[in-house]
Amino acid sequence: MTALPPTTSGQPAASTPGRKRSESARLSILAAAYELLVSTGFQQMSIEGVASRANVGKATIYRWWRNKGVLAAEAFMHAVAPAIAFQESSSARADIARQMKGLSLVYRGRTGEILAEMIAHSQGDPDMREALFAGYLQPRRAAAKAVLQRGMDQGEFLPNLDLEMLVDALYGPLIYRMLIRQHPITDQFIEQTWSAVFDGIVRREV
Missing domain, CATH: 1.10.357.10 (Tetracycline Repressor, domain 2)
Structure with missing residues (x-):
């Protein structure tokens, strides 16, 4: 089975205080993170790789997600939510x-x-x-x-x-x-x- 594609639904995880998130940047980051999860797995996924794929700075990601694990969790939930809804x-x-x-x-x-x-x-x-x-x-x-x-x-x-x-x-x-x-x-x-x-x-x- 192929992995599910990223979607535009889902709830954001808790983030660190800072500037209000751009929704388009958030979606790009989540899509990039999920794509890397699918292609490389969690261990090989990196914030640097997500930033490059989403065309954002690492500081932007760390401003909104505490670490790679929290970002990966939200990216996964964001992608699969429609498939498991009642x-x-x-x-x-x-x-x-x-x-x-x-x-x-x-x-x-x-x-x-x-x-x-x-x-x-x-x-x-x-x-x-x-x-x-x-x-x-x-x-x-x-x-x-x-x-x-x-x-x-x-x-x-x-x-x-x-x-x-x-x-x-x-x-x-x-x-x-x-x-x-x-x-x-x-x-x-x-x-x-x-x-x-x-x-x-x-x-x-x-």
């Missing part, structure tokens, strides 16, 4: 299944390799770890819980479910395979994962 329909179950398929495409191939590398590096980089959590993991969990809550409110799912546990049950297996990379994230695996969870929470007519 699309609302009349069925919360269908919405979860559709989003999990989109997420599986992100986790496969090169894009998943990049994320796994960044997660590994973030264990020793508190700023990058916070950027990944606040900008990627936390919003994704909140969005999934909102869909599950809607399913409960509409009577599609059983009431009083533990949303945190359900999110772990649905997405934990995908993250495990993305990180360990011993077994592929196939469509069949995705369907088996959500079916195993839904079988226990879908309300059935008596």
